Amino acid sequence: MGDMQWLRARRVLFVFPLVLLWVFGSALPAASVTKQQVDAACATSQAALDQWDAAAARAAEALERYNDVNEELETVSLRVLQLRDRIEEKQSDVADIRERVVGRAVEMYMDGGSQVTEFVLSSSSVDEMLTGQEFLEVVTEEDISSLDHLAALKNDMEKWQEELKVDQARLVVLNQEALDVATLMEDAMNKKEAAYRSLSDDCRKLRAEYAAQLAAAAAAAAARTKGAAGGVPASVTPGFICPMNSGAIQFINDWGFPRSGGRSHKGTDVFAPMGQPIYAVVSGALRTYTNALGGNSVWLTAENRTGYYYAHLSGWAPGVSTGTYVSKGDVIGYNGNTGNAYGGAPHLHFQIHPGGGSPMNPYFTLKAACG
Secondary structure, X not given: OOOOOOOOOOOOOOOOOOOOEOHHHOEOOOOOOOHHHHHHHOHHHHHHHHHHXXXXXXXXXXXXXXXXXXXXXXXXXXHHHHHHHHHHHHHHHHHHHHHHHHHHHHHHHHOOOHHHHHHHHHOOOHHHHHHOHHHHHHOOHHHHHHHHHHHHHHHHHHHHHHHHHHHHHHHHHHHHHHHHHHHHHHHHHHHHHHHHHOOOHHHHHHHHHHHHHHHHHHHHXXXXXXXXXXXXXXXXXXXXXXXXXXXXXXOOOOOOOEOHHHOEOOOEEEEOOOOOEEEOOOOEEEEEEEEOOOEEEEEEEEOOOOEEEEEEEOEEOOOOOOOOEEOOOOEEEEOOXXXXXXXXXXXXXXXXXXXXXXXXXXXXXHHHHHO
16 A cells, blocks of 8 residues: 655656657567547547546546655655654663663662762652762762763653654644545546546547557666666566556556655556456466455466566455466456555556566556556
8 A cells, every 4th residue: 555756857757759669679560550540539439538538637636646645654654663763772772871870879879978878868760869969979970971871862862752743743644635635546547437438449449559659668768777667578578468447547657666664666556446357467377365565466477487466456356266377368356455555545556577586667568558
């Protein structure tokens, strides 16, 4: 959840200019679809198309807000955890120093001396005793240093406690905002899907093909980015298809976005209405399991050993379990928000693991397949 900002310099825009080469050098299909063909096919569905475009714009706006809220939520949550750890650690230091200095006071008391005995017995608290003028007059420089350190620690802890109160109050606000925007997000996705279903078959088909061509530009741009963030070579994902109905989804390049516990996002979150069918992107063997982060999850291993990870499913399709072999396009589960995405907008967390190894950014592969 699953818990992001976009439309900044480090983020990739939804639509990219058309270029001539596919990622990593393979050519675009010769029989490309033109914008004029798309317009002609969609002419009879113009009203539905206008509704779909408006719904898509609202979904994009909702996703932007959703990412904004969740990015701040993750940042503040991490800061709260760090403050708590810091306070806990210093509390231990304070206890050690107090124990050492109090031990020194007890030694002085046991050694006698009417002046020391009198102020130890008359002090109403340890802090009063340790800061009393009589004590300070007879302790050593080492004791004074310990007391100074103790005072500094207490001042730091008071400051951190105030910061913690502010952050905890902000978390309450952010959690409510996250719930509100998740509701808006789901509503926008439902309206987008309904509008998409109203388009003619030809309009849907040609729009999808045209969008896939435009997505080749994104992959070409990604090829200039080194490392896992740059995407997956097309040769690693032969025959890859969109994991959900392309007209009912919304996603951005959210690779590297902050996540709980100081982690960064190692996948793409594909938002869609609750219960939307999820497909096997290639043929292969399945492993199903449930964990705290991913909730109901699926690991799909292709024949070339590339692994595809699906998380946050509301449930698995009938007959799907560990060991099941599926063909590309088979329904393997349904969109949801299980795991740490509970309470958030329903979405599929999707990863690609070339050779079964570390994940690489799936955004450009998804963009090419889903448009």
